[in-house]
Amino acid sequence: MVINLSEQHSLVSNWVSELRDVEIQQDRMRFRRNLERIAEVIGYEISKKMDWVEKEVTTPLGTSNSKVLKDQPVLATILRAGLGMHTGLLNYFDKGDNAFISAYRKHNPDGSFDIHMEYMSCPEIEGRVVILSDPMIATGSSLVKSIEFLKEEGEIKQLHIACAIACTVGLEFVKRAFPNATIWCGDVDDEITAKGYIVPGLGDAGDLAFGSKMQG
Numbered sequence: 756m757v758i759n760l761s762e763q764h765s766l767v768s769n770w771v772s773e774l775r776d777v778e779i780q781q782d783r784m785r786f787r788r789n790l791e792r793i794a795e796v797i798g799y800e801i802s803k804k805m806d807w808v809e810k811e812v813t814t815p816l817g818t819s820n821s822k823v824l825k826d827q828p829v830l831a832t833i834l835r836a837g838l839g840m841h842t843g844l845l846n847y848f849d850k851g852d853n854a855f856i857s858a859y860r861k862h863n864p865d866g867s868f869d870i871h872m873e874y875m876s877c878p879e880i881e882g883r884v885v886i887l888s889d890p891m892i893a894t895g896s897s898l899v900k901s902i903e904f905l906k907e908e909g910e911i912k913q914l915h916i917a918c919a920i921a922c923t924v925g926l927e928f929v930k931r932a933f934p935n936a937t938i939w940c941g942d943v944d945d946e947i948t949a950k951g952y953i954v955p956g957l958g959d960a961g962d963l964a965f966g967s968k969m970q971g
Contacts (some may be wrong), residue, residue: 757782757926760796761942767796771941774919775957786963787839789890790890790919794843797917797939798886801828804913804937816870827851828884831877833858833903835899837959838915840888848886856904858897881909888917890960892938894951895925899932913937920944920961922953 761768770789773779780786806825811818829852832841845851854877885905889898898916905911914936916929921940924947929938946954962968 757938759940759943765954767793791843793919793941794840794888794917795847798847801886801915818971828886829878829880831885833889835965837889839964844886844888848873849964849971855900858901863909866955872900875904877908879909882912884913885911886915886917890919892918892921892953893953895928898929902933912920920953920956922947
């Protein structure tokens, strides 16, 4: 299932427009905060899909029966670009466990690229809800490899993917690999370049959030 939050106007579509805007992009803190806010909305929507239990809470004047999460999710992200959205999810799932994956594109002289995985730190994920954040789903290759990397550690009960902007090509690739995953998008674009960049997209989310990097 793919859920495009910009299909209906909301604050999310306003924040996506700011992420895309070359003038507003000059403000890195604003860019990071917009990623956080989109992730916060996605986290709220995901919480409605999660199992809950009833808990009796004592107040100063009596007791109240409240619905609370049955289990906390695992919040996973792909370094470094995913950190902004990860922060937004952690703002809402503040008791959740965390997983971090290092994945990057290694470009070849012919213009193609391979996905290299170098590092992962994660808690027990067997039978748990996993929310994986990555601001851009372009080809979907790094996302699929990251999920496969995670699944080596245990069987995931329910997988949610949170992104700011996705490309239809990448979405189809991810859906074929993980048909039971729910993908939450701030917006969806249809075009991708030969080098794997989304058009109109927003540029390099990692560079815009944290500054340009040396190319090795």
